[in-house]
Each structure stands twice: as C-alpha cells, then as structure tokens.
Amino acid sequence: MHTSADLERRQRFERVVTALHPALYRYAAWLCRDPGIAEVVVQESLLRAWRSLDSLREDDAAKQWLLTIVRRENARYFERKNPNMVDIDELSVSQAAMIAESAEPDVEEVRQAIHGLDVEYREPLMLQVLMGYSTREIADLMGIRQGAVLTRLHRARLKLKAIITADGCRVVLRDNG
Amino acid sequence: MNCDEYREAIAADPSESFHGGAAHAAGCEACSNCRQEMRALDERIARALAIDVPEFEMPVLPPIEADDGRRAGAAAPTFRASRFSMPLWMGLAAAVVVAAVLVTGVPEREPGGQDLVDQIMAHMDHEEASRQVTAVPVATQTLNEVVSRQVSGMDQDIGLITYAMSCVINGRTVPHLVIQGSRGPVTLILLPEETVDAPIPLSGDNVHGVLLPVGSGSIAVIGQREDQLDEIGRIGQKLAKSVEWNI
Numbered sequence: 420m421h422t423s424a425d426l427e428r429r430q431r432f433e434r435v436v437t438a439l440h441p442a443l444y445r446y447a448a449w450l451c452r453d454p455g456i457a458e459v460v461v462q463e464s465l466l467r468a469w470r471s472l473d474s475l476r477e478d479d480a481a482k483q484w485l486l487t488i489v490r491r492e493n494a495r496y497f498e499r500k501n502p503n504m505v506d507i508d509e510l511s512v513s514q515a516a517m518i519a520e521s522a523e524p525d526v527e528e529v530r531q532a533i534h535g536l537d538v539e540y541r542e543p544l545m546l547q548v549l550m551g552y553s554t555r556e557i558a559d560l561m562g563i564r565q566g567a568v569l570t571r572l573h574r575a576r577l578k579l580k581a582i583i584t585a586d587g588c589r590v591v592l593r594d595n596g
Numbered sequence: 597m598n599c600d601e602y603r604e605a606i607a608a609d610p611s612e613s614f615h616g617g618a619a620h621a622a623g624c625e626a627c628s629n630c631r632q633e634m635r636a637l638d639e640r641i642a643r644a645l646a647i648d649v650p651e652f653e654m655p656v657l658p659p660i661e662a663d664d665g666r667r668a669g670a671a672a673p674t675f676r677a678s679r680f681s682m683p684l685w686m687g688l689a690a691a692v693v694v695a696a697v698l699v700t701g702v703p704e705r706e707p708g709g710q711d712l713v714d715q716i717m718a719h720m721d722h723e724e725a726s727r728q729v730t731a732v733p734v735a736t737q738t739l740n741e742v743v744s745r746q747v748s749g750m751d752q753d754i755g756l757i758t759y760a761m762s763c764v765i766n767g768r769t770v771p772h773l774v775i776q777g778s779r780g781p782v783t784l785i786l787l788p789e790e791t792v793d794a795p796i797p798l799s800g801d802n803v804h805g806v807l808l809p810v811g812s813g814s815i816a817v818i819g820q821r822e823d824q825l826d827e828i829g830r831i832g833q834k835l836a837k838s839v840e841w842n843i
Contacts, residue, residue, distance in 0.1 A: 429657060441649040448647055462655050466753055469657050529644035547609075548638055549645045554609065573607035580637060 432472055435481045436465055442482065442550060443489050449545045450493045452534055464492040486550075486560060532582040540575035543568050602627045610634040656755045656778070659731050712790055713798060713807060715765050716816050719772075720783065720803050726759045726774050727781040727820060734760045734773075743771045744842075746788045751838035754831050755782070766790060775831070779824045782831060788813035788841040795832075808832050810839050 436443075443464065448457035468475075468488050475484050533541060542561065546552040554572070558565040597605075597616045602624070605614045612618055612631065621628045734757050742760040743750070758781070759774035765785065773784040783805070792814045796807040805818030805828055817832045819825070 425659065432657070433654065436654075437652060440652040444649045445645065445647055449645065454647075454650075458650065462653075463753065465655050466657070469655075523643075525640060526644050529640045530647075533641065533644055544641065545645055548642050553613075569605075569608040572609065573604055576607045576610075576634065576637060576641075579641065580633075583640070584637075 428472060431478070432469055435475075435478055436468065436485065439482055439485055443485055445549060446486055446545065447489050447493060449533070449541060449549075450490070450538065451496070456496065460489060460493045460496055463496070464489045467492060482550075483556070483560065486546075490560065528583055529579070532579050535582070536575060536578060540571050540578065543571045544575040547572060599624060599627055603630050606631050606634050610638050655753065656776075658733065658756050712766055712787075712792070712814075713796060716785060716798065716807065716818075717800050717803060719763060719765055719785070720800075720818060723761075723763070723772065726761065726772070727783060728758070728774075729776065729781060730758050731756070731776070732758060734758055739773075743773070743786070746771060746842050747786060747839060748842045749838065749840035751834050754834050777819065777824060777827050777831070779827060780820055782824065782828060783816070783818040784831075784835070785816040785818075786813070786839070787815060790814045804828070806832060808836055810836050811841055813841055815839065 440461070443461050444457055447460045447464075448454050451457055451460060464485065468485055475481060533544070536544070543554075543557045546557045546560065547554070552560070554565050554568045558568045561568070597620045599620075602617060602620045605617060606612060606621075606627070610631065612621070621631055739757060739760045742762050755775035755777055757773055757775050759772075761772045762769050763772040763785075764770075765787065768787075768789055770788070771784075771786040773786070774781050775784065776782075790813055792807055792809045794809065798805040798807055798816060798818055802820045803818055804820065804822050804825055805816060807814055807816045815832070815835050817828050817835065819828050
C-alpha cells in the first residue's frame, strides 16, 4: 500500500528516531518526572515529528530537532491537563519506581535529589550531563540567555550538593540570572 | 579570574571549558580540589539520570498523502482532545483488567450486558465489508459527522481510521469505526449510553475483543484474530483514558 517515496520517508524516520529514543525518553521522563507520562509525551512527539519530517533538512540536526519537539509536547501535555503536581513526599507509584529502580543506594539518593529540583534547574543540568550539550546549545533549546543557563547550572549543582553531601568547597551563590 | 569566579564557573561547567579556568586551578590547590568535587558530583548525577528506558515502540505512522492530496494530520478532526481523562494509575489498572479479561474471560455476564453483546456480535456479521485492509483514511468530515455528537474527545493516535458509520445498536445510533491495526483491522463501537459494570469478552467466528466500561458508557474493541488481543488491549487502554462523552 505504501509508495516508494512513503517507504523511503518511513525508513529515514525509523533510522533517525530509533537511535535517539533513549535520549528522548530520558529527557521527557526527567522533564515531567513521570515515566508513564514520558512515554505518552514521546509517542505524541514522534507522531508530530513524523508529520513534519520534511522540515528536518539534515539528519545530523535530528537530536536538537526532536528534543525541541519533546519539550513542546511536554508543555502541551501539562497545559491540556494541568495535573495536580505532587510533593516530593507524595510520589505516585510510577514516580517512586523511577527513583528506586536502581539497586544502588547512592543512585537512588541522587535521583531523589534531582527529582526534587525545580524544572528550571533540572532541565539544563540534564541537558549538560546526560546529553553533553554546551551552555550555548542549552540556551538555544530553552530559549534563554547563556548567562542564565550558567546561573541555573551552578545553582542546580549547589542545591544537589547541599542535599547529598555535608562537606566540600565553598561556592558563592550570586544572583545574576 | 579569582577564586569566587572560578568556583562559580566550575559549578556551572565542570568540564572547565571556560576561558582561564585551567590556569587558575593549576595555581590554586583549593580550587583544584573544588573542581575534583564537582566532577565527582557530576559522575553521580550522570549515573542517577541514566534511568532505564522501555523498549522502543514505533507509533502507528499515518500516511502522509491522502487520496485527495491533503496532508494527513494537517487538519485534525474537531473532536480531537487530549489523553488521560482519568489519572494514570486508573488507566494502568484498566489495562490490567482488560488483559485479564482477554486472557481468562469472566465467569458470568449480566442479562443486560448479554443482550448488548448479542447485538454487537450480530452487527459485526452485518458489516463485514467495513473491515478492509486499506491505507486510505476516512474523510475528516465524515468522521466528525459520525463521532462528534456523542464524543467530545478521543485520542486519534490509536491508529489510522479507515471507516466511520453511524449504526443502530440496541435501539441507539452510535459511532462504528474501523482502524488499521498492526495485525489487521480493529473495529470500535462507541456506546455512550450503554453501561457495563466490568469488561466483557467478545468471542465468536472472526470476532475477538472486549466490551469495556468507559465512564458512563462503554466501547467495544474487536479484532478478527486471536493474535490481535494484545493490540486490542492497548487500544482499549488508550480509549478508556481518552474518550470523553458528550452525553
């Protein structure tokens, strides 16, 4: 039933998204902090990406393109449903499973601390540490200034450090963001 | 660069890609130690962020060019609405119930439910032609006309909808849709005014599916082959989470 052009398009799409799926899922999961919602967001994002695949000129740019779609789709999801946000002490079953899936206590502790960060800190940290993004790339994706990215990143680390370690070097917290 | 500036910068970028960082750390033991702490912290953060990823499942991709030249997906039907009209845990619970019913069945059916089941089964016999394998989507206008009176919201990403007809079942005119599943056509009969207390398996010649309670109504999800039951369960779960009745 598919034309050769359609098949070619499908093959290109599969090639692009299959390799990037783990990154897309983790990005969505840490954005929304819920693996169930993350799966929905990723699936919706892939459908949007499929419909607008022609706008992706170079496959090398697919990661940034797809992450942007996931970011917007996540925002749309929460605009639509405005679900009640839960306190860190009132995790849903799936959220608790996301934190506790590792057998390592240290990983669970850090995961819980990251889970408790506001998204404005959690997102750039994830993009830098997990995706290897530069602060310029993070600024482009999030639509904020590079200086603001730097401020958020250093605050994110200080907040985590304060939660999971009792000692360490002194770092000045400046309000320049 | 002084120590405060360095420590602020290294906390934002432990890779130390910023200008002048390496030179400062080389001459300052305290800042060098701070860099090590930040890098050790980053290793812990990286391990924590690397959560398990579920197996990749490609969504059903609609054809891009429809017969009349429209781009599929460009004009979404007006009754489109968001997913998850009930909490996630309820959807997951519903999925478990659907799966259990599809596998094991239920021991008894209510008399009213049995009448409805009989009517659905009879209707399936009458409309065999609706279950064609095709890549041609039903016209958006037709879909809206059939569905919008009784349904205000439904996740249309369940699959390519290739058939939509208003049909009479149990004395009421209801939407009858067919989507293209990965293993063949799947029939959906949306019954906003037919209440069932629990999922009811539907089984017969070329009929394998389930009648699901959805809010104040119910939805029949039916395939032709037994190996479609997994997909039917997933479709039923999506519908249970997304359908919002007008009635």
